[in-house]
Amino acid sequence: MLGRIAPNSTPIQAEMIAYSGMVPKVGDYVVIDSDESQLLGMISGVVRGALELERGDLLQANYYDTILKVVGSPSDWLKATIRMVGVLSNGELVGLPRAPPPTGALVRRAPADLLRGIFAPPHGREGIRLGRLLTRDDVVVHLDPDELISRHLAVLAVTGGGKSNSVAVILEEIARMGGVAILFDVHSEYTGMSLDCPHCQVETVDPVLDPNTLTLEELGNLLRVSYDNAPKQFIYLKAAYRSARELLIRERLSEYLDRADIDAERDDMLAGMQAVIQLSLSRDREEDRYLLNFPSNDRGSIESLLAKIDFVRSKYGRVLKPAAGELVDHLNYGKLVIVDLGQLDSDLTDVVVGKTLYTILMRAKLRRIGRGYDDFPVPVLAVLEEAHALIPSTERTYTSSAAASIAKEGRKFGVGLCLVSQRPKRLNSDVLSQMVNKIILRVVEPDDQAYVRRATEFLSEEMTSYLPSLNVGEAVVVGPMVRIPALVKVRLFAGKRGGESLRAYDMWREGLRRRLSASPDEYYDSIGG
Amino acid sequence: MKVESGLPFETIEEALVGARERITSLIFPRGGMEGEALLSVIRREWRSGIEDGGLERIGAIDGSSNSDYLTLGQVIFVTSASLFMRDSEPVVARKYQIGVMDDFHYRDRVASCRETMEVKMALRSLDLRPEIVLMDGSFLAMASRGLWATPYGWKVPHHMRRILMAVESSLGVGLTGGLISITHQIDTARRLEELVRSLLEEEKGTPPDKDEIRRAVAFVERYESLLSLNRLLSQGERVLIAIAKRSGSRSYFNHRLPDMELVRRYTGQEPGYLAPKVLELRFPDYSGIGRGYRITLTYARLERGTNPLRIEIVGEVSDQRLEEILGSLAGFSVKGYPYHLRRVHELTKVGRDLMMHLAKNLMMPEISGRERLGE
Ligand SMILES: Nc1ncnc2c1ncn2[C@@H]1O[C@H](COP(=O)(O)OP(=O)(O)OP(=O)(O)O)[C@@H](O)[C@H]1O
Ligand SMILES: [Mg+2]
Numbered sequence: 001m002l003g004r005i006a007p008n009s010t011p012i013q014a015e016m017i018a019y020s021g022m023v024p025k026v027g028d029y030v031v032i033d034s035d036e037s038q039l040l041g042m043i044s045g046v047v048r049g050a051l052e053l054e055r056g057d058l059l060q061a062n063y064y065d066t067i068l069k070v071v072g073s074p075s076d077w078l079k080a081t082i083r084m085v086g087v088l089s090n091g092e093l094v095g096l097p098r099a100p101p102p103t104g105a106l107v108r109r110a111p112a113d114l115l116r117g118i119f120a121p122p123h124g125r126e127g128i129r130l131g132r133l134l135t136r137d138d139v140v141v142h143l144d145p146d147e148l149i150s151r152h153l154a155v156l157a158v159t160g161g162g163k164s165n166s167v168a169v170i171l172e173e174i175a176r177m178g179g180v181a182i183l184f185d186v187h188s189e190y191t192g193m194s195l196d197c198p199h200c201q202v203e204t205v206d207p208v209l210d211p212n213t214l215t216l217e218e219l220g221n222l223l224r225v226s227y228d229n230a231p232k233q234f235i236y237l238k239a240a241y242r243s244a245r246e247l248l249i250r251e252r253l254s255e256y257l258d259r260a261d262i263d264a265e266r267d268d269m270l271a272g273m274q275a276v277i278q279l280s281l282s283r284d285r286e287e288d289r290y291l292l293n294f295p296s297n298d299r300g301s302i303e304s305l306l307a308k309i310d311f312v313r314s315k316y317g318r319v320l321k322p323a324a325g326e327l328v329d330h331l332n333y334g335k336l337v338i339v340d341l342g343q344l345d346s347d348l349t350d351v352v353v354g355k356t357l358y359t360i361l362m363r364a365k366l367r368r369i370g371r372g373y374d375d376f377p378v379p380v381l382a383v384l385e386e387a388h389a390l391i392p393s394t395e396r397t398y399t400s401s402a403a404a405s406i407a408k409e410g411r412k413f414g415v416g417l418c419l420v421s422q423r424p425k426r427l428n429s430d431v432l433s434q435m436v437n438k439i440i441l442r443v444v445e446p447d448d449q450a451y452v453r454r455a456t457e458f459l460s461e462e463m464t465s466y467l468p469s470l471n472v473g474e475a476v477v478v479g480p481m482v483r484i485p486a487l488v489k490v491r492l493f494a495g496k497r498g499g500e501s502l503r504a505y506d507m508w509r510e511g512l513r514r515r516l517s518a519s520p521d522e523y524y525d526s527i528g529g
Numbered sequence: 530m531k532v533e534s535g536l537p538f539e540t541i542e543e544a545l546v547g548a549r550e551r552i553t554s555l556i557f558p559r560g561g562m563e564g565e566a567l568l569s570v571i572r573r574e575w576r577s578g579i580e581d582g583g584l585e586r587i588g589a590i591d592g593s594s595n596s597d598y599l600t601l602g603q604v605i606f607v608t609s610a611s612l613f614m615r616d617s618e619p620v621v622a623r624k625y626q627i628g629v630m631d632d633f634h635y636r637d638r639v640a641s642c643r644e645t646m647e648v649k650m651a652l653r654s655l656d657l658r659p660e661i662v663l664m665d666g667s668f669l670a671m672a673s674r675g676l677w678a679t680p681y682g683w684k685v686p687h688h689m690r691r692i693l694m695a696v697e698s699s700l701g702v703g704l705t706g707g708l709i710s711i712t713h714q715i716d717t718a719r720r721l722e723e724l725v726r727s728l729l730e731e732e733k734g735t736p737p738d739k740d741e742i743r744r745a746v747a748f749v750e751r752y753e754s755l756l757s758l759n760r761l762l763s764q765g766e767r768v769l770i771a772i773a774k775r776s777g778s779r780s781y782f783n784h785r786l787p788d789m790e791l792v793r794r795y796t797g798q799e800p801g802y803l804a805p806k807v808l809e810l811r812f813p814d815y816s817g818i819g820r821g822y823r824i825t826l827t828y829a830r831l832e833r834g835t836n837p838l839r840i841e842i843v844g845e846v847s848d849q850r851l852e853e854i855l856g857s858l859a860g861f862s863v864k865g866y867p868y869h870l871r872r873v874h875e876l877t878k879v880g881r882d883l884m885m886h887l888a889k890n891l892m893m894p895e896i897s898g899r900e901r902l903g904e
Contacts, residue, residue: 057864063864066861066862066868067863067868069615070619070872071619072618
C-alpha cells in the first residue's frame with residue numbers, strides 16, 4: 001500500500017498522500033480502488049517535506065540541526081501526483097476513466113504481472129522489444145508494429161541522448177519480423193551496421209539519382225529554379241525539359257549531345273537539356289523545333305539557366321546516373337536499406353530524400369489499387385535522421401511536402417514515417433504533430449521541451465520537467481504503439497552500429513602508443529621528413 | 530459638519546483633527562529617564578554572552594483555544610493542552626476539551642479553561658522528571674489577572690468563599706486532578722449550576738436570578754484554574770519556567786516603556802541577559818490561597834540579532850543555575866526562541882480550520898449553517 005487519494009481528484013489526475021515510509025518513484029504505475037472498478041495511474045511527480053522544517057526564514061542549516069536535535073527525526077510527508085492512464089476491469093485495460101477516484105481511495109503499486117500483460121506483444125503476434133520499464137526492470141516493454149507503422153513515430157532527444165540507438169533497436173526488431181525499412185543516414189552514422197538474426201539483411205547504398213526519372217519540380221529544386229523565384233528561367237527550363245524528354249524517347253538525344261560537344265552518357269536527359277539550351281543560344285543556330293525560341297532580351301535568363309545546369313552536372317556528377325534505377329528498388333522483406341547521405345549537400349539530400357519518399361508512397365498506392373508494383377514490399381517504414389534539417393519549420397522543402405503526404409495518407413497504403421531529431425523546435429510542427437507515437441529521451445533546451453509538450457497529448461508540465469534529468473537511453477514513450485504511456489529504459493542495440501560516441505581517451509592512447517612504437521625514421525617519414 | 534437637522538455628520542478626518550495630538554502623546558509618552566541615563570541603567574544590568582548549558586530533558590507545555598458563537602446564544606469551545614518533551618526519544622501528549630457554555634463573558638471563561646488545562650498538563654509532566662519545563666506566558670500574569678478574572682472585580686461577595694468550599698466537597702473530586710477543566714466538563718458544569726443555585730438561594734432566602742448564578746459559576750471556574758496553578762508552583766520550584774515573546778510588563782525597570790522594549794532597543798545585537806530580579810507572586814485575596822511564591826525574572830536574548838524573551842523561573846535560583854538554564858535554552862533555539870515551545874505550539878494549536886472541520890465534518894453539520902455566525 002502506497003497511500004490514499006487526497007481531495008480534488010479529477011478523471012485525469014489525482015494527488016496521493018503517502019503512508020509514512022513509502023517513497024513512490026516518478027514513472028511507476030499504481031492501482032487505485034475506485035467506486036466500481038480499479039484505475040491505473042502513473043506517478044508523474046513526487047513532493048516531499050517535513051512539517052518542522054517548513055518555515056521560510058530557516059536560511060541556515062544550523063537551524064535544521066537545532067530542530068532535528070529537538071524533534072529527533074522530522075515528520076516526513078510525501079505527496080505524489082498521479083496521472084490516470086486507464087480503467088481496469090478484471091485485470092484488463094478498458095479505456096480511460098470518466099469519473100474521478102473517491103477521496104481516501106487506497107493506492108497500491110501496480111503488480112508486475114498486470115504490467116507485463118499490458119506491455120506484452122499484441123495477442124498471438126510478436127512485438128518490437130524496446131526495453132524495460134525504468135521503474136521495474138522485470139517488465140519488458142513491446143511496441144505494437146501495426147500502430148507504429150500506421151500512426152508514425154518521432155524520436156526526440158538532445159544529441160547523444162540515445163536516438164540512434166533506439167532507432168537501431170526498432171529497425172532490428174522490424175527486420176527480424178520480416179519487415180521492410182529504409183533509413184536516410186545523413187551523417188553516415190549507421191554505415192557498417194549489422195543485424196544479429198539469420199534472415200536479416202542490411203544493405204548500405206550510395207545515393208544515386210537517375211536524372212531521367214526526375215520530375216520538372218525535382219529538377220527545379222535541384223537547380224533552385226522555381227516559378228516563384230525565377231519565372232522566366234522556369235519557363236525555359238520547362239521547355240528544355242520537354243525537348244530533352246522527347247529527344248530521349250525518339251532516341252535522338254546523342255545527336256544533340258554530339259552537336260553541342262557535351263561529354264555525357266548517351267541517354268542523360270540533364271545533359272540533353274544542357275545541349276538543347278546551349279544550341280539554342282548559339283549564333284549560327286538552324287531552325288529546329290527542339291530548340292528554344294526567345295526574344296533577345298531573355299538571353300540573359302537562359303544563359304544563367306545554362307550555367308546552373310552545367311554547375312549541377314559537374315557538382316553532382318557522381319550521384320546523377322542515368323538508368324541507375326531507384327533507391328526503393330532495394331527494398332525487400334526482412335531487409336534494412338541504409339541510404340548513406342553523408343557526402344551530399346543539403347540541396348541534393350532534400351531531392352534524394354523527397355523523391356524517394358514520394359516514390360515509396362506512389363508505389364504503395366499503385367500496388368494497393370492494383371495498378372502495378374505488385375511485389376513492392378509493404379508495409380515499409382522510412383526513417384529520417386536529422387529530420388529538423390530536412391523538414392524545417394521555417395521553409396517548405398521538397399522532403400517536407402513528401403513527408404506531409406506520407407503523414408496524411410501513408411496509413412492507408414502501409415507507409416510509416418519515423419522522424420529523428422535533436423532540435424524538435426526547428427521541426428515542422430504540422431508534420432511532427434502527426435507523428436502520434438513518440439519516444440522522447442533526454443531533452444534539455446526549454447524551448448524544445450515546451451514544443452515537445454505541445455505536440456504530445458499525455459505529457460504533463462510536470463513530466464516535461466523531468467526530461468532533462470533522464471539518463472542516456474531513458475525515454476518517455478507515448479502513443480498507440482504502447483497501450484499506456486511508459487517510462488522506458490531502452491535496451492542497448494546488440495549488433496554493431498557505426499555512430500557510437502567516440503572514445504577520445506582510448507583513441508588518443510592507442511594513437512600515441514603507435515607513434516612511440518614506430519621507428520623514428522618511419523615517424524619522420526609519416527610527417528613528411 | 531452640520532446638516533439641516535442640527536446634528537453632526539462627521540468624517541473620520543474631522544474627528545481626528547482634535548484628537549490626534551493627545552493620542553500621539555498617549556502612545557509615545559515623554560518623561561522618565563531618557564538618553565544616556567537610561568542607557569547606563571540598562572547597561573549596568575545587562576550581562577553579555579550566554580555560555581552553552583548542559584540540560585537535555587526539557588519539557589514544553591502549551592495550550593490553545595477557539596470558539597464558535599452560535600446564534601442561539603451559546604458558545605461551542607475547544608481547548609487543548611499539549612506536552613512535548615525531548616528525552617532519548619521525543620515524548621508527546623495532547624488533550625482536548627470540547628464543550629458548550631452560555632455566552633456570559635465567554636472569551637475569558639474559555640481562556641481560563643485553557644489555562645487550567647495547561648497547568649494540569651504541566652503538573653503531569655513533572656512526573657516524567659524533566660530537568661526543566663517550559664510554559665508559554667507568565668506565571669505572574671496568570672495569577673494576578675484579577676481584574677478580568679473574577680466576574681465581580683476585586684470586591685468579591687463574602688458568601689463566595691463559602692460556596693467555593695461547598696463546591697469542592699460536593700463535587701466529590703479534587704479540582705486540581707485530571708487533565709481537563711472539571712468545572713467546564715459538561716456533566717459537572719450542570720451539577721455545578723444546580724449546586725450554586727441552591728447555595729445562593731440558601732444564602733439569600735430568595736431564588737437567585739440567572740445572572741447571579743452565571744457570575745458565581747464563572748467564579749468557581751476561575752477558582753479551579755488558580756487552585757491548580759498553586760499546586761503546580763508548589764511542586765515546580767527551579768524547574769518551571771515561563772517564557773513570553775511579548776510582554777507589556779514594567780516591573781523590572783519601572784520605566785514608562787515596557788521592559789521588553791527597553792531591552793530590545795538598548796542592549797545591542799549580541800546574546801545576553803539582565804541580572805535576575807526576584808519578585809513575589811501573590812494570589813488574589815478572594816481566592817483563599819494564602820501562599821505566595823518567589824519568581825526569578827530576567828530578560829534574555831538567546832541568539833544574535835533576535836528579539837529578547839521574558840523569562841520567569843519559579844523560586845529563587847543561583848546565578849549558576851540561571852546560566853545553565855539560559856545556556857540550554859540558547860542551544861535549542863531557532864531564531865531566538867526555544868524550539869520545544871514552538872513544536873508544542875504546533876501540536877496544540879486549535880485554529881479556524883480545525884473548528885470548521887469539527888463543525889462541518891465531525892460533529893454537528895446542523896450547526897454549521899444557520900446557527901453559526903460568520904466570523
Ligand atoms: N539505451 C542505451 N543504453 C545504454 N547506452 C546507450 C543507450 N542508448 C545510447 N547509449 C549510448 O549513448 C551513445 C549515444 O547514443 P546515440 O548515438 O543513440 O545518441 P543520439 O541521440 O543518436 O546522438 P546524436 O544526436 O549525436 O546522433 C551511444 O554510443 C551509446 O553508447
Ligand atoms: Mg544519432
